[in-house]
Amino acid sequence: MQKSNPIVLSSLVKTFPNGLVALDGVNLEIQEGEIFALLGPNGAGKTTLINIICGLSTKTSGDVKVDGLDIERHFREVRQLIGLVPQELYTDMFETVWDTVCFSRGLFGLPKDSPLVEKILNDLSLWSKRQEIMKNLSGGMKRRVLIAKALAHEPRILFLDEPTAGVDVELRQDMWELIRSYKKQKVTIILTTHFIDEAETLADRVGVINQGKLILVEDKISLMTKLGKKTLVIYLEERINKTANVISRFNLDVKNDGLELEYTFDENEEGTAISDLIRALAAEGIHFKTLETKKSSLEEIFLDLVVKKK
Numbered sequence: 148m149q150k151s152n153p154i155v156l157s158s159l160v161k162t163f164p165n166g167l168v169a170l171d172g173v174n175l176e177i178q179e180g181e182i183f184a185l186l187g188p189n190g191a192g193k194t195t196l197i198n199i200i201c202g203l204s205t206k207t208s209g210d211v212k213v214d215g216l217d218i219e220r221h222f223r224e225v226r227q228l229i230g231l232v233p234q235e236l237y238t239d240m241f242e243t244v245w246d247t248v249c250f251s252r253g254l255f256g257l258p259k260d261s262p263l264v265e266k267i268l269n270d271l272s273l274w275s276k277r278q279e280i281m282k283n284l285s286g287g288m289k290r291r292v293l294i295a296k297a298l299a300h301e302p303r304i305l306f307l308d309e310p311t312a313g314v315d316v317e318l319r320q321d322m323w324e325l326i327r328s329y330k331k332q333k334v335t336i337i338l339t340t341h342f343i344d345e346a347e348t349l350a351d352r353v354g355v356i357n358q359g360k361l362i363l364v365e366d367k368i369s370l371m372t373k374l375g376k377k378t379l380v381i382y383l384e385e386r387i388n389k390t391a392n393v394i395s396r397f398n399l400d401v402k403n404d405g406l407e408l409e410y411t412f413d414e415n416e417e418g419t420a421i422s423d424l425i426r427a428l429a430a431e432g433i434h435f436k437t438l439e440t441k442k443s444s445l446e447e448i449f450l451d452l453v454v455k456k457k
Contacts (some may be wrong), residue, residue, distance in 0.1 A: 151304065151333065152176045152177055152178055153178075153179050153213065153214050153228075154175070154176070154177035154211075154212070154213055154304065154335070154336045154337070155175075155176050155177075155210075155211075155212045156173050156174060156175040156176075156196075156200075156209065156210070156211055157174055157209055157210040157211075157343065158172050158173075158174060158208065158209040158210070158311070159173040159174075159175075159199070159206060159208075159209035159210070159211060160172060160173075160197070160206065160208045160209050161195055161196075161199060161204070161206045161207050161359075161373060162207045163193075163207055165191075168359050169192050169195040169359050170192050170196060170199075170206075170359045171358070171359040171360050172196055172209070172360070173192075173196065173209070173356075173359075173360070174359060174362045175354065175362065175364065177335060177337060178235070178335070178351075178352075179333065179335055180330065180333040180334070180335055181330075181335060181336070181351040181352060182330055182336045182338060182350050182352075183335075183336070183337050183338065183347050183350065183351065183353075183354065184339075184340065184345075184346035184349065184350035184353050184354070184367075185336065185337060185338065185339045185356060185419060186339070186340070186353060186354065186355050186356070187339075187355060187356040187357055188212060188357065189420065191356045191357050191358065191359070192356050192358075193308070193339045193356060193357045193420050194234065194339070194354065196356070197306050197308055197337070198230070199211060199218075200213065200218065200229070200306070201226070201229055201231050201306060202218060202222055202225065204228055208290060211422060212375050213225045213229065213270075214228055214303070214304075217454070225437070226255075227255055227300065227302075228302060228303050228304050229302050229304045229305075230297035230298055230302030230304070230305045230306065231297055231305075231306045231308070231356055232290075232293050232294050232305070232306065232307045232310050233293065233308050234295045234308045234309045234312065235354065239281060240280070240281045240282035241281070242280070243277065243278050243279060243280060243281070243330055244268070244273055244276050244277050244278070244279055244281065244284070244292055244295075245264070245268075245277040245278060247281060247292060247295075247296060248264050248267065248268065248292065248295045248296055248299050249299070250301045251295075251296035251297075251299045251300065252264070252299035252300050252392055254300075255300040257300055257301075259371055263299075263338055264295075264299065266393055267272070267295045267298050267299065267410065268295060269329070271291045271292075271294060271295050271321075271322075271325065272291070272321060272323055273288070273291055273292065273295060276288060282300060283285065287315060287318055290310070290311075290312070291318070291322075291356050294307075294310065294322070294325075298329075302334070303333075303334060303335065303395075304334070304335045304336075304337070305329060305334050305335070305336045305337070306337050306340070307326070307336065307337070307338045308339050309339055309340060309341065310326075310338070310340070311342065312323060312341070312343065312361050317318060319342075319345070323345070323348060323349060323403045326338070326349055327349070333453065336369055338350065346359070346367075347367070348443055350367050351366070352364065352365065352366050352367060352397065353365055353366075353370055370448065371448065377411070377413075377441065378410065378411050378412075378440065378441045379409070379410040379411075379420075379421060379424070379438060379439070379442070380408070380409055380429075380438070380439040380441065381407065381408040381409075381410070381435045381438055381439050382407055382435060382436045382437050382438070382439070383406050383407065383408065383433065383434070383436065384434045384435065384436055385406075385434070386404065386405035386406055387405045387406075387408065387433060388405075389400065389401055389405065391431055391433065392427075392431065393424070393427045393428055393433065394408075396427065397410055397423075397427065398410075399422050405450070410424055421438075428456050433434050
């Protein structure tokens with residue numbers, strides 16, 4: 148018998164008392180063992196969606212199942228499956244790092260496991276801080292402790308809501324490696340982030356949410372292939388006459404005071420598009436020194452999608 152996806156959302160709606168529709172009929176299935184990046188501007192509904200799945204907020208209508216279990220009828224079983232790293236840095240400021248993480252494990256009725264806690268703290272570069280009081284830690288260290296707390300009860304599903312906000316570049320890289328290591332252990336990971344390079348680096352699939360609607364869910368590679376554009380940058384030997392026919396014919400952008408041209412085209416048209424343009428340039432006596440191609444990033448695709456859906 149085929150196992151169901153760990154998370155299944157059907158027609159999920161959340162309306163606040165003031166009439167704000169935070170989630171508007173969201174349908175989504177998260178696959179086992181994948182890293183799913185949920186992208187969207189501030190107020191799009193990302194955190195609301197996470198809070199409902201984790202039992203921190205109630206839905207208005209629709210169905211939410213985690214590992215085949217209804218989140219309301221089987222709250223305790225569902226919560227045991229989930230680890231959550233929230234945006235907010237809240238925890239007992241007068242506890243030590245060690246006690247904070249051990250207490251989080253105890254909340255789920257699990258026995259003490261000092262070797263596991265030690266491993267988690269080492270993985271997050273927290274071992275040397277294990278006896279430090281929480282209030283004495285930097286913001287980046289506190290965020291690492293939140294991740295350690297979320298991992299203490301060995302969840303099969305991990306929510307990371309802006310996990311690297313406020314941390315330095317080196318720590319971001321360490322966290323990325325940690326996230327990859329849990330994926331290898333078949334942990335299902337749902338990531339929200341404002342760092343598009345984070346999604347581009349880590350995610351298997353990407354969902355884009357805007358104004359409470361899930362406007363796209365796509366495999367990351369196929370998304371970038373399907374919606375990504377390529378840009379050909381042409382470095383000219385002399386400044387181009389801005390009335391040249393080739394500019395309007397190929398919709399070229401003139402840059403650097405007429406010394407550069409940029410041509411945007413679909414990736415699957417690359418060979419024909421560039422050949423046609425080069426022939427047109429030669430026909431008008433326009434000579435270039437070199438060519439360079441650049442591919443759209445996930446950030447550019449995301450911004451384009453959000454703007455189009457407004």
